[in-house]
Amino acid sequence: MKTNRRKFIRNSAMAGAVLGLNSIPMNLFSTALDDVIRIGIIGLDTSHAPAFAEFFNGGGTEPGLPGFKVVAAYPYGSKEIKASFETIPGYTKQIQAMGIEIVDSIKALLRKVDAVLLVTNDGRLHLEQAREVMKSGKPVYIDKPITASMSEAVTIYKEAKAKNTAVFSASSLRYLKNAQSVRNENKIGLVIGADTFSPAALEPSHPDLFWYGIHGVEILYTVMGKGCDTVTRFHTDDTDYVVGKWKDGRLGTFRGTRTGTHDYGGIAFGTEGNINLGPFEGYQAMLVKVGEFFRTGIPPVDPSETLEIYGFMEAADESRRRGGAPVSVDEVLKNAGLKL
Numbered sequence: 001m002k003t004n005r006r007k008f009i010r011n012s013a014m015a016g017a018v019l020g021l022n023s024i025p026m027n028l029f030s031t032a033l034d035d036v037i038r039i040g041i042i043g044l045d046t047s048h049a050p051a052f053a054e055f056f057n058g059g060g061t062e063p064g065l066p067g068f069k070v071v072a073a074y075p076y077g078s079k080e081i082k083a084s085f086e087t088i089p090g091y092t093k094q095i096q097a098m099g100i101e102i103v104d105s106i107k108a109l110l111r112k113v114d115a116v117l118l119v120t121n122d123g124r125l126h127l128e129q130a131r132e133v134m135k136s137g138k139p140v141y142i143d144k145p146i147t148a149s150m151s152e153a154v155t156i157y158k159e160a161k162a163k164n165t166a167v168f169s170a171s172s173l174r175y176l177k178n179a180q181s182v183r184n185e186n187k188i189g190l191v192i193g194a195d196t197f198s199p200a201a202l203e204p205s206h207p208d209l210f211w212y213g214i215h216g217v218e219i220l221y222t223v224m225g226k227g228c229d230t231v232t233r234f235h236t237d238d239t240d241y242v243v244g245k246w247k248d249g250r251l252g253t254f255r256g257t258r259t260g261t262h263d264y265g266g267i268a269f270g271t272e273g274n275i276n277l278g279p280f281e282g283y284q285a286m287l288v289k290v291g292e293f294f295r296t297g298i299p300p301v302d303p304s305e306t307l308e309i310y311g312f313m314e315a316a317d318e319s320r321r322r323g324g325a326p327v328s329v330d331e332v333l334k335n336a337g338l339k340l
Helices: 002-019 048-057 088-097 106-110 123-136 150-162 177-185 214-224 284-296 303-321 329-335
Strands: 037-042 068-074 115-118 140-142 191-199 228-235 239-246 251-257 265-270 273-276
Touching: 037 048, 037 106, 037 284, 048 068, 048 088, 048 284, 068 106, 106 123, 115 123, 123 140, 123 150, 140 284, 150 303, 150 329, 177 214, 177 265, 177 273, 191 214, 214 239, 214 251, 214 265, 214 303, 228 303, 228 329, 239 303, 303 329
Parallel strands: 037 068, 037 115, 115 140, 191 251
Antiparallel strands: 191 265, 228 239, 239 251, 265 273
16 A cells, blocks of 8 residues: 555656646545555644644544545654743644554654654754655655754755655745735736735744744745845844845845734735735645645745745845845855755
């Protein structure tokens, strides 16, 4: 059964690559395979763990996503960030109540699953944990932040390529309906600029925007696309305001908030109109894409775009260190070991 399942994933990925597709239709999920894709979770130190498990397995009155089942979880997980590690016992109980097995190591987890949700809240652990998964060759979704350093983010993708392992990472805010309609349906014609916002709580162990600002930055990139040239950041205790100048002359901004309403959104400006991008609509749209990724092995977001998003945020940190001077995104990516 395992061999057939893996063959299907590989064959689907090759077919998608040949046809130039990023995914297969959702109505194929329950018919393409008799086998269920068994999912394992790494990290029970975030609310994402039970939320994602409930989506795939079904909870309350909602059915699960056909063709997938979370079957095992490894709890750790941050052991240093208090707000994270203190939640592990409670989330572990929630996971156990869903009938999901708790295992004592990533190695034990990998023996039981076909794909992995790496949702450990502490990005400093992601490279080490991802390496264990990549040894198995099983597809892995890495929750935000992909790592706690730009160079480690580049390393993950380099090692994944070397081991022929599929890796996908994104914020759920990428999949706001209006943001997707701008990107994929030309809802407002050509995008000439965008302003986005999200909470941007700081965690001393992570680059400033990696920890939570990623959400609003991901919205910005969803509608603007790649190609940011320079980043300038203005910082106060309450707010970050980041201006990106794209290589084609467009401007995109991100406002990260630490006071006021906890909210996500923005506005995209186009040649045929403007559109509001919020509010947050839940995890479902992203997790459907994760399911497609587990089936096909094809990440729905190109790794080069994901790395540029983190390069944008790292450039914002460097701009702050330089007193608000503009910083080249390409310079940051090259310093992190990425060949452009």
